[in-house]
Amino acid sequence: MDEKTVTVQDTNPMDTETLEVNFGPQHPSTHGVFRMNIVLDGETIVSVKPVMGYLHRNHEQIAENLTYAAVMPYTDRLDYFNSMANNFGYALAVEKLARIEVPERAQYIRVIMAELTRLVNHVSVIGFLLNDLGAFFTPVLYAFREREKILDIFEAISGSRMMCNYFRFGGVKRDVSDADLEQIRKIVQKFPAFLDEFEALLTKNEILCMRCQNVGVLPPDLAVNASITGPVLRASGVNYDIRKVDRYSIYERFSFRIPLGDKGDVYDRYYVRILEMRESVKILEQALKGIRPGEFIHPKSTSFLKLPRNFKPPVGEAYGRVESPKGELGYYLVSDGTPQPWRYHVRSPSLINLTVLEDLCVGHKVADAIIILGSIDIILGELDR
Amino acid sequence: MNISEIKSKIESALPGVSVKIVSQSLLVEKPGNLTRVVRYLKDSPEFRMDYLASVTGADYLDYLESVYHLYSMAKKTGPIVLRVRVRRDEPKIPSLARIYRGAEFQEREAYDLFGILYENHPDLRRLFLWEGFEGFPLRKDYLQEDSEILEAEDIQWLEEHGIPIPEDIRKQAHELKQQGLRALAQKPTKESGV
Amino acid sequence: MIFGSGIIRGMFVTLKNFATSYFRKPDEGGLFTVEYPEKRIPLKERFRSFPFLVYDGTPENLRCTACDICARECPPKCIYVVRAADQDGRPLRRPAAFTIDYSVCMNCGMCEEVCPFDSIFMDHEFEIASQDRYRELVYTLTKLLKSNEYFNNIRPRDAQAVDKKRREAEEKKKLAAAQAAKPKLDEPPKPV
DSSP: OOEEEEOOOOOOTTSOOEEEEEEOSSBGGGTBSOEEEEEEETTEEEEEEEEOOTTOOOHHHHHHTSOHHHHHHHHHTTSTTOHHHHHHHHHHHHHHHHTOOOOHHHHHHHHHHHHHHHHHHHHHHHHHHHHHHTOOSHHHHHHHHHHHHHHHHHHHHHSOSSOOOOEETTEESSOOOHHHHHHHHHHHHHHHHHHHHHHHHHTTOHHHHHHHTTSSOOOHHHHHHTTOOTHHHHHTTOOOOHHHHTOOTTGGGSOOOOOOOSSOSHHHHHHHHHHHHHHHHHHHHHHHHHOOSOOSBOHHHHHHHHOGGGOOOOSEEEEEEEEETTEEEEEEEEEOSSSSEEEEEEEOHHHHHGGGHHHHHTTSBHHHHHHHHHHHOOOHHHHHO | OOHHHHHHHHHHHSTTOOEEEETTEEEESSGGGHHHHHHHHHHSTTTOOOEEEEEEEEEOSSEEEEEEEEEETTTTEEEEEEEEEEETTSOEEEOOTTTOTTHHHHHHHHHHHHOOEEETOTTOOOSSSOTTOOSOTTSTTOOEEOTTSOOHHHHHHHHHTTOOOOHHHHHHHHHHHHTTOOOEEOOOOOOOOO | OOTTHHHHHHHHHHHHHHHHTTTSOGGGTSOOOOOTTTSOOOOOTTOOOSEEEEESSSTTSBSOOOOOHHHHHOTTOOEEEEEEEOTTOOEEEEEEEEEEETTTOOOOOHHHHHOTTSOEEEOSOOOOOOSOHHHHSEEOHHHHEEEHHHHHHHOHHHHHHHHHHHHHHHHHHHHHHHHHHHHHHHSOOOOO
């Protein structure tokens, strides 16, 4: 913790005082430049006030001054762990706005990329959560070993490991070669074995159980009321997955289940993520079986690749949302018929999932605040925008 | 259920409330009625719109707008899009943060970037920008510093670090400083969208 | 289950990983890091770092025509193009200055996508760190120009596709020119 300020409220020496601790913004456990003002009574948290904006760059205004196509690389920088999921949401919103069709092969490639991203995100988040718990870097490095293989695939396909910029309106930027697909098959085949090992390391570990169970319990009615989405919501037992509800892209073709928690504590959030990875592997297996040769971008949209300024969606608005690994990632677009969006808004799951931070933390010890924050899974690029 | 059915249901259940259909969404004509409409949509067993997905503002030069995307987690339906329009000089909209906790940060964000005042919000402060920031950057008439024009302080700093500055740029910055102006440029305004 | 057995099981996992990391292959759970900069992982062909300009043969024969499309479409606006002019002030189809501020560039590859003359491409060179942002990282035309052979070397598949496309376009042009020239030879020019 950076600074400590003691507020003297009373002169009576027998009175207890609350201590205001400024946690962050430069602290590794805040996953970036996030700041919390925590008021402590002894070691118990009395109130938490999140302070954000240290990474604010007015993403929405930048986008409103660019062409639709030029916003795509900026969406990579929102949630820099899952650039493919961000691309997916934006492409979906623009396709809804301009009514663009996406060919079958492109849909398959999109789903494969989105699910690989989910693996990358969940496996690293669990690693970071363990880091916050004090299991210093062993789980993170195991997670990164797997992440590394997937990032290599992203590099081979899109050209960049993290800032992929791979999706285009009506398809994807380039086709995926058979060699790359073979490589993905290999990774997917080996992933369950890694998950088994990861679980052997963590799931029944007594320290993990004692630190995480019954900590930061999120009741389902509060979760729904506070617009919580993603694994945090499902860990509270609410069955809501946009892949199932909206059936966007081609998710209705795959059979997969939605893992739900029953308590809504940190442990459930950890375990729901593990189970979601197992379901993602199932989707990947089916998608890799189902993918057929074909067009990777709709022929009508290829003309806009060369001339982004000719891409003028009709006047109107669209709200496209995807189940990003963090929750509902929504893009609200308003077109006025010009090449630039009139209004562009990102509904970021990281920001909205933080609404309940105070409810989760109050009454717990200060060390628990860190794992609660870790289990909510925030990325500052998306939170501050 | 299509949009005109929703409209007639709202209007028959809530006498005195009028909504208009604007591009597949419902415009609540009086901002004061918003909480009643939202409460009805949330509580009536027909809709059960228990999940407020997104709250955001928009600037259409003549008025400011607040847009709400409502979904139902219980019935897996949606979205119902609500919008409210207010005058730019008096942008007051009742807050939904007491009905949906999820609106809390999103309304703070819209206040921060558009200056829409959400009445009855528990904690309406700037979210991303710092206290004392002037103006609302996502309004279309917000004047942005022009990165092409250097300020006098910038030039001083650059020269101290040994970077040569052309004479005309130095003169321009000096003139602006004499007038008591920071380097500002007028943004071109676009025509209204929806 | 006995209290503590979960921890012991976890310890066995770490022990197994520690021991097997010495003889397993990198993609099977062995050591997957390399000691940069002595050892390097080979770059993928599609890897993109910063843009460069391609010339055919000699640097004077560059493909760029200073059309300014890349500068307009660049999302962070890091490309500056000035078109060359002859003595009378008429614009020429070549740049007088072409500058890319690498410290602003965000490696998105937009310029490569929109270029209608197959002139600008993404490089593989990424070790450009320096202590002077203005002198070293603002790349001017001379620093940006690289030969087509270099392009063929780093990205053979893309370069061959581009070369093939250019050859075909040139042949078509020649054919069209020949056909356009033919009737002139056959018919005598009509008096106006």
